[in-house]
Amino acid sequence: MEAIKVGNKGIVESLVEEIKAYLEIFNLKIHNLFATCLEDNELLDKNNEYNKMLENKPELSDEDILFIESIVNENIEKDIVLKRDENNNLKLLLNDKEFLNQDRKNLHLSTGEQNFISLAFELIKAKNSNKKIIVLDDPISSFDSIYKNKITYAIIKFLEGKKQIILTHNTELIKLMEHQRNKCFNLYLFNNTFDEENGFIKVNNKEQEILLYLDKLLELFRNDIFVEVENERNFLIAMIPFMRGYAQIINYKNEKNSLTKLMHGYQEEKVDLAEIYNNLFGTKDKITTSYEVSAKDILSLDISTLDILKVGSQYPLLNKTLRHTLTYLFLRLNVEKVLVDLFNINTKKNDMLSKIISKAFSEDTPENKKSRIFLLSRKTLLNEFNHFEGNMNIFQPAIDISDTALKKESEDIKKFLSNLTLSPIGN
Structure with missing residues (x-):
């Protein structure tokens, strides 16, 4: 109004510049506040973790899906179904109900059954991996006696085309593998102790036989x-x-x-x-x-x-x-x-x-x-x-x-x- 009254447009131009300065300060404050929110909420870390998950997302063929359904259902005797949603992502259904992202206590599955399903997906992921060797570290250690035999069967079926190194302290796993597929492995003792014979020490055929x-x-x-x-x-x-x-x-x-x-x-x-x-x-x-x-x-x-x-x-x-x-x-x-x-x-x-x-x-x-x-x-x-x-x-x-x-x-x-x-x- 002063600019109109005295006919001096410089007053308006000065006001415009002042508003621009405040806008710049405002934008900086918004950016700083957003950056602070990111740090406080670990959004960047979570975003990076999500991107890594997408990178590791297994590409499952229809045959793989049928394979998982067949082995899981056969071994836990419950109706597990894998379906693709509108975005072609897999949905896991237990008795026609959403299985993923549910509280474990509401799943009506034993710990062994839950771990078996989880391991089945890990094995199918390993099956589709382009890595030359798959390493399994004591795969039956967290399972009860009922599931040890089932896990051994799943390992053999899922990874039959892969070279594997299986690490275990449990001779029961070795026997289960032998009885499910005769002569399917070479047996070594692995040692890494100062002043002892170290490395992968081959167990000869005679001793492998009396061990099994x-x-x-x-x-x-x-x-x-x-x-x-x-x-x-x-x-x-x-x-x-x-x-x-x-x-x-x-x-x-x-x-x-x-x-x-x-x-x-x-x-x-x-x-x-x-x-x-x-x-x-x-x-x-x-x-x-x-x-x-x-x-x-x-x-x-x-x-x-x-x-x-x-x-x-x-x-x-x-x-x-x-x-x-x-x-x-x-x-x-x-x-x-x-x-x-x-x-x-x-x-x-x-x-x-x-x-x-x-x-x-x-x-x-x-x-x-x-x-x-x-x-x-x-x-x-x-x-x-x-x-x-x-x-x-x-x-x-x-x-x-x-x-x-x-x-x-x-x-x-x-x-x-x-x-x-x-x-x-x-x-």
């Missing part, structure tokens, strides 16, 4: 093992846990009860291991020398220099597992013997190792808690030789722990027991 088939292992113990044995007495002692499990399965109660006496450090009776071995495996003409052994005799062994099978034996993995098993047994007996003697424990009421440990350190003091935790957390002591009960998996001790780790744990336990005997009882 119990009847082949038993046949070995009846015949060919004797030409491999370096120290017959040590061999029989190392076989005690396996023989006990085997005796229980075939209902040789006397042999099982006799061997049980050699698996507790507080027992003193002698047992003829040669007689028991011959009875169990029918080898009366194979072991002719009597080997009467007690728990005390086992405790007198020097486990650092154990000779069991000959150097250069055809069964190095078996030799390792026998050495480990004997070490497990030695440590177990040692702990039981020391605790029972030191704390005057009634073994009729506390006959198992875990009960003996709990009884010895029953007072709820910080030192006792520390001692209980130390012993009950040891891999070698926790091992109650369960792998010999039922599934007769003799090789698990060699797979579970390296020589170096076993040596360290042995030294730690012996040091603990040594310090315990030098301390006042109850501390």
Whole structure:
């Protein structure tokens, strides 16, 4: 109005420039506010993550979709359907209801079923990958026994045209794969421990056979093992846990009860291991020398220099597992013997190792808690030789722990027991 009144357009031009300046400031403030919102809400990170998801989005053919539906429905016995929406994206329906982005508790599926469906999609993604090798890390570790067999089947069916490296501590997976598709893999031990044989160590055909088939292992113990044995007495002692499990399965109660006496450090009776071995495996003409052994005799062994099978034996993995098993047994007996003697424990009421440990350190003091935790957390002591009960998996001790780790744990336990005997009882 002043510009009109005095006839000076410069006033209007000055006002226009001032408005432009405010607009520029306003835009800068808007941009800064938006940038702050992005930072506070992690929108950029989420956008980047979304773009990566789109890049990894599996391109599934109609055949792949039918394949997933067939295998999933066959194995979980529920109606899973894959459909494409108007944007050609896949929708997963469970009993005609949307499956994705739902709360797990509303899906009416067990954890095993949910994990199976998830793994099925990962496997189909791997099937369509252009990578030369697919690596699976212990694929059955999170599944119960029902689903382990189904997962193995899915791996074989989905990835039959792919080279695979499957990493596992579980010999059950190896057996499942062999029984579903004979000779479908090469077996290696992978080791990466200082000052040991490292890398991928091939398991020879003989050992692969006795690892996969119990009847082949038993046949070995009846015949060919004797030409491999370096120290017959040590061999029989190392076989005690396996023989006990085997005796229980075939209902040789006397042999099982006799061997049980050699698996507790507080027992003193002698047992003829040669007689028991011959009875169990029918080898009366194979072991002719009597080997009467007690728990005390086992405790007198020097486990650092154990000779069991000959150097250069055809069964190095078996030799390792026998050495480990004997070490497990030695440590177990040692702990039981020391605790029972030191704390005057009634073994009729506390006959198992875990009960003996709990009884010895029953007072709820910080030192006792520390001692209980130390012993009950040891891999070698926790091992109650369960792998010999039922599934007769003799090789698990060699797979579970390296020589170096076993040596360290042995030294730690012996040091603990040594310090315990030098301390006042109850501390």
